[in-house]
Amino acid sequence: MFQDFCQGMKKIGYAGHAMTLWKSLTKGSKKVAMWDFEPDLASMLDECAQGVAECFPKGGALEAWNVFPRKHAGRATFEEFQNFLLDTEERELLQEDNIVDLRRVFEALDMSGRGSISRE
Structure with missing residues (x-):
């Protein structure tokens, strides 16, 4: 580590x-841990993870990825990520009063820095 x-x-x-x-x-x-560096970002990541866990109780993030609408099978852009989390017609991944900066969350998940995230 x-x-x-x-x-x-x-x-x-x-x-x-x-x-x-x-x-x-x-x-x-x-x-x-992330809490040691950026507690506000850690809190936002936790809020997103909690929303995914609650909406997809059987498979969590993998189940969410399988229904995640995106143009490419292996990766998603920020816009696709944002639309998925904020699409409240089918599910409510984030509370209405959330203070999540989705751009910061996406950038934290974009480990490669290429502007996309993948299932891994």
């Missing part, structure tokens, strides 16, 4: 001492 952490810090241009930051964040637990 520390190696992944170091790669991530390098990717975002962190110039400080990674081990010092790691120790500060982990407080001896040997792992770090």
